[in-house]
Amino acid sequence: MKNSFFSLFTSESHRPQTEEELQSQTIMWLRFPLVLLVLLIHVNPQNREVFTPIQTIDICHLTVGNIYSILGRVGYYFSLVAVPFFFFTSGYFFFYRLKGWGVSCYIEKIKKRLKTLVVPYVLWNLISLFLALLNKLLAVAIGYSSITDLECYLTKIKIGGVLWNASVWNEEATNLFGWSISMSGPFLLPLWFLRDLIVMSFVLSPVIYYGIKYLKGWFIGLLALACILNLSTLPGIGVSGLFFFSMGAYLSIQGKNMVAFFRKGRWGYYLVALVSLVLCVAFDGTDVVLVAIPIYRMAAVASMVSIVSFLLSKGTWKVRPQLAQTSFFVYALHNMVVLKVSCLGLAITVTERLFFASRHTSGYIVSYLVSPFLGAAFCLILFVLLKTYFPKCLNMLTGGRD
Secondary structure, rough: HHHHHHHHHEEEEOOOOOHHHHHHHHHHHHHHHHOOOOOOHHHHHHOHHHHHHHOOHHHHHOOOHHHHOOOOOOHHHOOOHHHHHHOOOHHHOOOOOOOOOOOHHHHHHHHHHHHHHHHHHHHHHHHHHHHHHHHHHHHHHOOOOOHHHHHHHHHHHOHHHHHHHHHHOOOOOOOOOOOOOOOEEEOOOHHHHHHHHHHHHHHHHHHHHHHHHHHOOOHHHHHHHHHOOOOOOOOOOOOOOOHHHHHHHHHOOOOOHHHHHHOOOOOHHHHHHHHHHHHHHHOOOHHHHHHHHHHHHHHHHHHHHHHHHHHHOOOOOOOHHHEEEEEEEHHHHHHOOOOOOOOOHHHHHHHHHHHHOEOOOOOOHHHHHHHHHHHHHHHHHHHHHHHHOOHHHHHHHHHHOE
């Protein structure tokens, strides 16, 4: 098992020889680092008493707490590129090498995604629900909580909501027009991405295909405008995810290589990504952020593809295929609570105590930077254990991505 764990980091792919190989390796290389960014989003400095709202910080008289707060917001906004990239590549590969569209083609696509999307989505949510109920039952058994508490918890669980909208957040958030832009997710909250992906693949893919076929770039332009304006959408059809999925679909249907496409105008993407990121941090908590975030996401996806593909083409960076294969497992598992502790939550607790964060604010900074890596390491250990002793189980949980 020890060798299996370290092989995740030591196995490397060859240097790409063609544009097609370069595109494939670019996507593969980005998968795991972007999952780490998802973990970074969930290490929320705003929950700590030392956090200071950005608008109240005096740049000329910075404290350690101020630095921690600024670092937290920079990390949060920078990491917002992760899920849009996953939507983008999902849309690209859904229509990859598509020669035509019809009922048989649609059925073939859907059959494949029953295994890769629906089965893992249902399994992870049901496992999460089972563990949550087991946790509550154990709490009653040891006298930590009462039967009344358990009954109250059970009444809050709606069977349909487990797989759809068990949790809602940003309920008070609105766009520039005052429309609600709240978000919801299934019982295992991070899998809202998978829920939306299922809706786009199973329900909206014909609309996206014909929209691109007949409206071409206008279809993407309209979605981009809707994304920038944060026009509200239904649960399962987030406007941001819909834009990036459709953008990937557009490049795929048009037969374009994403690396070659984003290579043109790359310096413009870099500049827009940097400026919009600065605006997000500087105007944190204001309406400026509502427009800056979608613009940053668009430019950041293009920038990351451009930068990573360049470094891979030069042989500066190498792809580690076995590590990339763990990405979905880490994404799904990191926030799952087992006996009130998730892999990421355990990592945060360990690092904050190890670096005496309660006594030294600098400890919070170290914990913030280290805990995503430690949380991912806990997930990787479980991944290797399952791959070694329960490979079929792992295959089902990952939709064959292992």
